[in-house]
Amino acid sequence: MNKTGPYFLLFGGLIFGFLFHFCQTSDQRNTADHADVRLRDANFTVSGAYALYPLAQIWVDIYKQSLPEVRITVFPASSTKGVTDALLGLAEIGLYSGLHPESIDEALIVFKVAKDAVVPTINQSNPYLKELIENGLSIADLKDVYITRRIDRWNQLTGSEEGREIVLFTRSDASGAAAVWAEFLGATQENLTGIGVYGDAGMTQAVRSDIYSLGYDNLRFVFDNKSGRLYPGLYVPPVDFNMNDQIDPEERLYINIESLKEGIKSGNYLYPLARDLYLVVNREQRNPFVRDFLNWVLTEGTLFTDGAGYVGLTEDESQRELNKLIKWLNETTQSVEYSTPE
Numbered sequence: 001m002n003k004t005g006p007y008f009l010l011f012g013g014l015i016f017g018f019l020f021h022f023c024q025t026s027d028q029r030n031t032a033d034h035a036d037v038r039l040r041d042a043n044f045t046v047s048g049a050y051a052l053y054p055l056a057q058i059w060v061d062i063y064k065q066s067l068p069e070v071r072i073t074v075f076p077a078s079s080t081k082g083v084t085d086a087l088l089g090l091a092e093i094g095l096y097s098g099l100h101p102e103s104i105d106e107a108l109i110v111f112k113v114a115k116d117a118v119v120p121t122i123n124q125s126n127p128y129l130k131e132l133i134e135n136g137l138s139i140a141d142l143k144d145v146y147i148t149r150r151i152d153r154w155n156q157l158t159g160s161e162e163g164r165e166i167v168l169f170t171r172s173d174a175s176g177a178a179a180v181w182a183e184f185l186g187a188t189q190e191n192l193t194g195i196g197v198y199g200d201a202g203m204t205q206a207v208r209s210d211i212y213s214l215g216y217d218n219l220r221f222v223f224d225n226k227s228g229r230l231y232p233g234l235y236v237p238p239v240d241f242n243m244n245d246q247i248d249p250e251e252r253l254y255i256n257i258e259s260l261k262e263g264i265k266s267g268n269y270l271y272p273l274a275r276d277l278y279l280v281v282n283r284e285q286r287n288p289f290v291r292d293f294l295n296w297v298l299t300e301g302t303l304f305t306d307g308a309g310y311v312g313l314t315e316d317e318s319q320r321e322l323n324k325l326i327k328w329l330n331e332t333t334q335s336v337e338y339s340t341p342e
Contacts (some may be wrong), residue, residue: 041287043071048082048095049176050200051116051218052277055308056095059301063293070289076199079176083108092290094280097176097218099183099272107283109328111321114277114296115311116265117219118180119254121203124235125211131158134245136238139196143185143284145214146170146192154212169215172196176275177203181216183272208233223257225309230256241270257309264311277310283328291329296321 019290053076060072072151075091079098086094087105094108100108120137122129144150145166151269155163170192171178177200178189185192190272197206200221206217208231238247250268254260263269282293298321307314313321 003184005137008195010033015316026068041289042067042069043073044092044290045073045075045085046092046093046095047075047077047085047091048280049079049095049277050076051079051176051220052095052114052279053219054115055305055310058304058308059297062190063296063301067289070293072293078174078181080174083280086282089282092281092285092287093294096280097275098179099176099275101276101278104280107239107282108280109324111279111294111298111325112276112283112313112317113279113301113321114305114313115264115274116277117269117274117311118177118184118216119219119222119236119260119273120239121207121217121222122235122237123207123211123213124230124233126154126213126235127162127164127211128154128158128160130236131160132237134247135159136240136251138240139185140279141245142239143187146181146185146194147187149193164212167210167213168194169197169203169213170194171203172198175199180272180275186211190335202221204231204234220309223309225257225307228256228258230254236260241268261306261311283332285317286332294325295329297309298325 046060053074055124057074060074064070065070074341077085079096082091082094082096083104084094085091086108087306096104096110097116101112104110120142122132126132135158137157141151145152145168151157151166152168153163153165155161157166170181171189173187178192182189182192194215195206197203197215200218203215204218204221207213207217222230222234222236230236238251238254240247241251242248250263260269264274267274279294279297281290285291298318302312
């Protein structure tokens with residue numbers, strides 16, 4: 001009788017079981033690895049301009065409703081940081097509110113997504129408010145306040161007898177709002193004088209804290225988007241844009257956020273104070289969730305722009321940006337490592 005048969009069968013069974021278990025474990029490992037990759041891709045960061053931060057956060061919150069597995073963190077900072085973070089891979093998407101997107105490193109692709117404006121702000125309890133509403137501020141006077149410092153007292157602006165010192169605020173961070181305000185005055189941010197405060201919220205709080213204050217801010221931080229009215233403690237004085245030494249009806253755009261947005265759309269509120277806002281992305285970005293989010297922003301996301309307190313793009317502008325995105329996606333499709341989110 002051959003006694004090796006049972007042992008051979010037993011040994012063979014053990015080998016088969018081991019191989020089956022190994023293959024099964026290997027398949028499970030590959031599935032787990034793919035899941036880990038997918039989970040890692042589903043976590044990304046957006047960083048940059050305070051001006052665009054509220055809209056970006058609204059977009060993220062709505063987008064995640066249909067894709068709860070996605071974790072997107074939005075960090076408000078400066079336009080400069082948004083561009084730098086996207087360039088260095090510290091964030092997948094950067095927020096940019098500067099005036100010169102053409103100067104951004106060519107390694108990044110830039111998408112226009114909304115319009116905004118920078119407005120001068122004073123305290124609502126300013127003792128000179130009546131005169132300022134009636135006569136407004138001239139561009140020349142604003143230059144002499146912020147650049148040359150030839151004007152440093154309120155009576156120099158209003159003609160009043162009493163001359164209290166202007167408590168002047170500017171931005172301490174490298175911000176799009178400061179760059180816009182400076183360019184409007186024919187200067188650069190480095191030329192702006194005043195007490196430095198960080199961020200739009202910092203500027204809002206500073207102006208509200210002193211009745212003799214003067215500052216500038218993005219409209220989203222000046223007007224309550226729900227009511228459309230100015231936030232308590234703030235007022236936006238009219239500016240003599242056409243320099244005819246009077247405030248014309250079309251220059252009184254500051255009753256509420258809708259009147260100002262209409263001024264932006266019509267062109268009555270002038271460039272550079274009315275400016276475009278952008279998302280910037282590294283051209284080598286391959287994360288499928290990032291790419292899907294960009295596509296959503298430029299399509300469904302546009303429906304939420306005006307309601308968030310911003311000015312939406314025209315139909316032609318939206319189509320142009322979407323075409324740019326599609327072209328970029330098609331150019332990089334061959335090198336995408338992971339599938340598009342389902």
